[in-house]
Amino acid sequence: MTGIPGSRPVGNQGYTSSTVVIIGAGISGLCMAIEILNRSQCRNILLLEKGSQVGGTWNDNKYPGCACDVWGALYSFSFEQKSDWAREYPGQEEIRDYVIHVAEKYGLYKYIRFNTAVQEARWDNDHRQWKVNVAVSGYKDSQFHESYQITTDFLVSAVGQLNIPSWPSIPGLDDFTGKLMHSARWDLTYDFIGKRVAIIGNGATSAQITSELAKSVSQLTVYQRTPNWVIPRHDASISPVQKFLLSYVPPIRWCKRAIQMQYREAIHEATVRKSDSWLARYMRKMAVDAMQTQLRDKPGLWAKLVPNYSSGCKRIILSDDYFAALNRDHVHLETRPIQRVTGYGIETADGDLREYDLIIVATGFRSVEFMYPIQVYGQNGRPLSEVWKDGASAYYGVTVEDLPNFGMLYGPNTNLGHNSIIVMIEAQSRYLSTLIAEVVRAKAHGNSLVLQPRPDVVATFNDRIQAELRESTFADPNCHSWYKLENGRITNNWPGLAVRYQREMSRVRWEDYLVEGTGKSRVQGKKATHIGRVQEELPVRTTTLVLSALGVAFAVSAYYLEF
Structure with a gap:
């Protein structure tokens, strides 16, 4: 492989370094990667996946009957809506295939390293980078090396809340x-x-x-x-006519999604606020x-x-x-x-x-132990276990005190009891990609940029939502759930509407962050960056309704004329 005139040198010098490392190649990790590729010039990203396929929880859970408890119309990315679900509540295999489709369409496989489990992540104060230690599984891959270290400028956890099985402590x-x-x-x-x-x-x-x-x-x-x-699901197969309309008349698909989004938001009061x-x-x-x-x-x-x-607890x-x-x-x-x-x-x-x-x-997951079993050490070697000694918390569930250039998807207090988690994930990905873009831009100019949320901002935010959660159905003392700790602190759920979360995450307030590095002048004192949000709830614009009505009439006529 060497000594051939004009041959391209092979060395893989960048194998152990990356501008951005994303832990996990499930729905969250793929969404984060797509946002980075769309919103920045960065192409030096890595997704580290401990399994052998994309899909996250939808690749792990293969038990009989496994299906989504959210309508399929809401359980796909807004930018890659699936219009031909087989059922209103799709099954595991169909969702996994959708995730694979997304990874293929957006060219993400070349950024993914499978059979690679993150064991430890440690912030290097001197070099202003993360050092990520990984273990390699798989019969052949482990023959090259069983473990190695990757350095990165920005680390994102996309491991979610439902990934490590929880086994009961039953004698025998x-x-x-x-x-x-x-x-x-x-x-x-x-x-x-x-x-x-x-x-x-x-x-x-x-x-x-x-x-x-x-x-x-x-x-x-x-x-x-x-x-x-337990309430009725009212599941049903989706007819060929409906699939045709949803696929070829986009306004109908938008309306169906908007109506279902609005319905899910409407039940928030009953399931979360007022029992x-x-x-x-x-x-x-x-x-x-x-x-x-x-x-x-x-x-x-x-x-x-x-x-x-109460229902919803x-x-x-x-x-x-x-x-x-x-x-x-x-x-x-x-x-x-x-x-x-x-x-x-x-x-x-x-x-x-x-x-x-x-x-x-069937006892669920270790949901309140975010990042488990990965050992994380932040600013000045402070372990994440110390930051979270009173329970996991993060600024809007995405950035953590004393963890520089770090982000989370589906982190603390971002789970929903009434709507699709994808709505939350997209808002988080947009927000984090904005932070990442500034770090990437600084690096491109030969500078460094380090961002971490101010402790007082994180504390104020968490005090506010914990106060709301104490008044929610999640806090009902008559039930125990994976939403909260033994002491009753609710670490998993968002107390409000999904739309409210989207709105609050639609801009980055740079004053909420401690800024360091040679490139800090670009961010320090900068006005808030408006990043917007995807509005899918009602009211639907009148023009959309008109187009939908015309589309239905045209599509139905065309369908029956053909057959």
């Missing part, structure tokens, strides 16, 4: 001699047909698995700790009516399935067939506490033992 769990698997690490090679199955947990994931496995297993027991609010409103009461009645209708053969379970807390489950599955003769709901797991089954607190072939752990 490791002693089980049958098949044991976590819902987020599903073994696709295992044949569960005709098996005796136990599911530990009864959240959204468990409800989806239960509905599917009930069709083919011989025995299924759901171990419930506390009940959840005693007429809408909240209606939603609870709808849930109870649906449960009693579908569980008509097991009225003894009704009282066990009605929560004593925990994640509301959307399902059309969970209660119908529980109504089957071979499906059982177990509410007695688990005492231990034996080599052959599960024993409850009263000594009752049931034997199983398969135990499924």
Whole structure:
């Protein structure tokens, strides 16, 4: 490979350095990369993905029945809307394929290093860079090197909140001699047909698995700790006519998305703010009516399935067939506490033992441990664990005290209980790309630029939203959820409307940041930069409605004339 006249030298000198490093190649990471490529001249970016494919949680979760609990029309990027979803609530494979499509269309694969897990990130005060230590997995890749270090000017975490499985502390769990698997690490090679199955947990994931496995297993027991609010999903396949209209008459697609966006925002009051409103009461009645209708053969379970807390305190489950599955003769709901797991089954607190072939752990993720298990050290070597000793917090969930040139996507207090997280991710990506663009611009001129949020600004922001959250349904003391810590502090959820978040993130106020480096004069004292937002909610412009009406008439006529 050497000594050929005129050959291009090979050295990969830039293999261990990058202007921007993004941790994760899920929806957040890809969105961040696209924003950087669109809004700056930077092309020296890396996405470090510990898995072997893009998709994040939609690549990790492959359990039967896995599907989105947000309408598909809202669950795609505003700049890359998918118009041909198979169902109103798309399944895991279809969402994963959409994410792959986005990565391919925007040429992102060349920036991604798969099978690369970040172990530690440490800010270098002297060189004003991050040093990122990674471990390499994969049979062949690890033969080149098992680990190495990457330096970068700006580090972005796109690992999200739902990536590390949470295993329960149940005595004897490791002693089980049958098949044991976590819902987020599903073994696709295992044949569960005709098996005796136990599911530990009864959240959204468990409800989806239960509905599917009930069709083919011989025995299924759901171990419930506390009940959840379950409301009908009203899922349906999307007809060829609708797909045609959504694909070829964009105003119709925009209107459908806007209407669904507005509806989701409208239920915020009932699910987050006012648990005693007429809408909240209606939603609870709808849930109870649906449960009693579908569980008509097991009225003894009704009282066990009605929560004593406000709807919205925990994640509301959307399902059309969970209660119908529980109504089957071979499906059982177990509410007695688990005492231990034996080599052959599960024993409850009263000594009752049931034997199983398969135990499924559907207990969610380590959601409040943001960045886990990555060790992060910021300004002057301060560990992130110290910054977050009282719970994770960040300025609008994106920048963190004492972490210079660092950003997060889907960070603390940015999860939603009522709308699509993609709405939040796009606002965050726009905001961070604006910070990154200034760092890139300074570097292009031979200067350095270091940005970190002022501690007083971060504290003021968090005091404000925590005050709001204490008045929200998330704070209901009658329920425990992955939204909050043991002490009741809510670290995961945003208290307001998604539109409000978009508006507040539509400009960068440079006075909110401590600025250092030889290029700081470009930013210090600079007026706020308006970056705008994507407005998708109603009211839709009159011209759009007119175009939609004309488009419908034309498209329907054309469709039926053709057939």
